[in-house]
Structures are given as C-alpha cells and as structure tokens.
Amino acid sequence: MSYPLNIVWFKRDLRIVDHRPLAWALQMGPVLPLYIVEPELWAQPDVSARQWAFAAESINELQQALAALGQPLCVMVGDAVQIFSQLHERHGIASLWSHEETGNGWTYARDLAVAAWARQASVPWREPRQFGVIRRLKSRNGWAKAWDGDMASPVTPAPKRLTPVEGDWPTDIPTADELGLAPDPCPHRQPGGRVAGLHTLESFLNERGRDYRYKMSSPVTAFNASSRLSPHLTWGTLSMREVAQATAARVEGLQRSKDANAQAWRASLASFSGRQHWHCHFIQKLEDEPRIEFENLHRAYDGLRSDVADPHRLAAWSEGRTGFPFIDACMRALNQHGWINFRMRAMLMSFASYHLWLPWLDSGLHLARKFVDYEPGIHWPQVQMQSGTTGINTMRIYNPVKQGLDQDPTGRFIRSFVPELDALPDSFIHEPWLWPQAQSLPYPPPIVDNASAAKLAREALYAIRKGADHRQAAHAIVAKHASRKAGSAVMGRKRSAKAKRGSDKQLTFDF
DNA sequence: AGTGCAGTTGACTTT
C-alpha cells in the first residue's frame, strides 16, 4: 500500500535551487517531483517545437539533478486535472506545490481548473511567488519597492537529498514529434538546462556585459553583448532572484575600483538591473488584465485593422521577404536563432502593425512561436505597445531604412542573413530598389512604399486618438498599469515642464 | 572686420 504524496508540480521553474515549493513541500514529508507534459498546451498557437526543445533539455537536466538527490523527476503526459485526480485516487495527495505562474490564457484556465479540483478534493495547493509579480494586486503604488525586497530575500538552497517515493514512476520525456509539434528548425537555438544558464550568467557578468548599455540596440553586437538569459528566466532554469543577486554581488565587487572598465561595467550592470525590474513590471500587466492577450487594451482601437490578416503580407513578413533588407535580416536571424534583441523585436512588430497593417494577434503569434524565451506577460503588452492599441503610448513607427542605417551602417548584418543581395553595392544595401539593376537581384521589391505606408498608419491612429471618448479610457489605463517611478504626479497634479517631460518619458517606456 | 546667408545642429513639439 502506498502513502499520501506531497507533489511538487514543476512548470516553468525547471531548477532545484531557489525553488520554494520544493523546499517547503519537503517540510511536509517525502516529495514526488512531477512534470506534466500537457498536449493541449503544446497545441496552442503561441507555442512551438523550439520552445519544447529548450524545455525538454531543461527537464532532462532537472530529472538528473533530482535523481542525484534520490528521487528522479516523474514525467506524465496528459491533462493536469485528470492526472492529479488519478494520483489522488490511487495514492492520496497530501499537498500540492507549485510556483505561481502568469502564463497565457490557456495555462490561466488550466490553473483555475486545477484550483477548482483541488478545492473539491480538499487537497491544499500552495503557490509561492516566483517573480516580483503580485497576484490580486490592488495598486501599483509601492510595487518597485516590493520587487527589491523580494529579490533581495535569501536564495533557497537546493535540498540535500530526497527520500525515494515507492512506486514505478514514468520518466520518459516525449520528443517534439511525439507531441505532434510542427517541424520548427532553429539551428542556432540556445541550449536549455541550468548548466548552460549558469555559464551564460557567468560570462555575461564577467566577460560579455561591459558594453551592454551601448551594444544592446544593434543586432550586430547584441547577440554577444546582451545577457542572453531570457530563455533561462522564461523556463526557470535560473531564478530572477539568483540573477538579481549575482548582478548585485558583481556590482559590489566593482565598487571601489576607479578603473575606466569598472565604470563601464557599473553603468551597464545598472542598466541590466533596470531590465530585471521591467521583466516583472510587464508580466504584472498580464497578471492584472489577462484579456490583453486577445483584445485591444484600449477598446477605441477595435476594428481599426481587419481581424483577418492578409495572408500574402503575413507570410512575406514572417519568412523575411518583405523587400526591406534590414527587416528581412532581423526576421531571418530570429527564425534561425530563436532570439533577437529587444529593439529589433519592437521594429519587427511595428513594421507588421503599421506598414503592413496586419492585426497584431496574428503577427504576435508568429513572434511568440519564434521566441524560445516567449514570456506571455512580456510579449502581449509589448505587442500592443508596438501596435498603438494601448491608447496611452506615443506612436512608435520605426523607419526600417533609418533603423538599418543606425544599427547596421555597413550592412554587415544584412549581408549575413540576406545572401540574395550579394551582388548589390554597399551604397544601396539599405534600399536595394534604388539600384538601377535591382531587377537582376533574386530579391523581391519592397512590399509597401515605406513613407506612404507609415503616413497612412500615423493618420489612422491619430484620428482615433483625438476621438471624443479616447481620453477618459486612457486615463483609467494609466491609473491601472503605468509605472509609479515618476511619482504620484502622474495622476494630474501640477508639475513643472521638466517633471512633466520626465514622467511622460517614464510612461511611454512603461505603459 | 562686419554683414548676410545658406546650411547645420540641437532642443522641443507634433503626429
């Protein structure tokens, strides 16, 4: 006869260090660590085989780490409620533990179903917080301080050993193929697993990160100079707390040095630390308002774009053949690496939403699938921001030619991803259509006219912005979501011209 | 050496 189980349900927190559910569950008695592969989740339109590949590598490594402690990770395939319910019938579940998750609409609904099941089965389900994201947040006031406190709290050490749980627990991790995922080649994907994550953290903080601040904007330099920790934070092979504390420790070590290098390091790590706050700041938005995965944040923009994407434009954009070299190079880089720097993500989204006038849901889903680090809580607020549908941000219509000139002046990045332009002289690399012999290139003409497409978009957005009831709803959105860093003056107290500029900048940054 | 002027730069505003 078996005994009641304390189950630690691993989700996107594939590690044993700084894992409070695991540590706390162990105080109850022997623990069964469990990962549930949910075929229905992996059939959703925002997930992909490249993400599963990263997750599977991480799950595999987690399994070995747990096995070394005495109880390997149990891997079950199916519906979470059904699996818990069966385990409960056969063994009895004494307690269920997992990290609080702000995922997509599907995982939100699943968590509600698990919570309902647990309640009726009288199984206590505890969900410690994993990020600085606060469930049932009442007000954004004091949010940043709470984040600082949470991230400064002690990192929970990995358990020393696990008591083996009697029984024959499945351990096989299905392949993408077995899960029915569409083929999704990503030759330069970052490897999953905590060991890779720790190496990435180490090399960023000690070798690659010095010029982070200056090099993160350009795809020429960002692949190396960015932290590249995003997939590890998404899948939880590293915890945000560990990253925040490792960054703080490195800054501490640089403190007394007057070396010019130390100065550059400090500036870059301060910038990096700011981005760690952002991560949770954005996830908090989706936590507070899950509908923004599906609907315009500001409803005055409903109906602005057709709900149905032009298939020709969507395909050209997502496959990197719009005829705009810098856009196409960035999209191809993303498709091959599963990652691109933040600014280029914004440009790609802006181009789809403004120049191509595609509905953000379709283009957003493509990007979601291509990001190995897809984090719904960051992604969808960003998608809406770059599409102009939040109602509280200034329009940011990126000029793909200007961005190319700014970020890739020599065309080196373009050439490495768009070999069709090999015969094109350097002076035309950003605007091949101006080259007299452009027709001889195996490369399409621009899919839209750059200037006129941007102008049309700007006018359409502006028409809505100055509509009668736009302002009131925008005010409510600011109250709910915007950062408080600029102070309470955001809500309308009189301010000096300087303070006003400052707070507006903060708002456009943070929506 | 001062003046006028085209072109440039930068801060700020508008879309």
Added chain:
DNA sequence: TAAAGTCAACTGCAC
C-alpha cells in the same frame, strides 16, 4: 524603444 517638423542658435564662408 520613433520620426518628422519647427524654430532658434550657431557655423562657415563669400563679400
């Protein structure tokens, strides 16, 4: 994380 437009200050240069 934008870009274009406006305006004033500034610069280089011809006379």
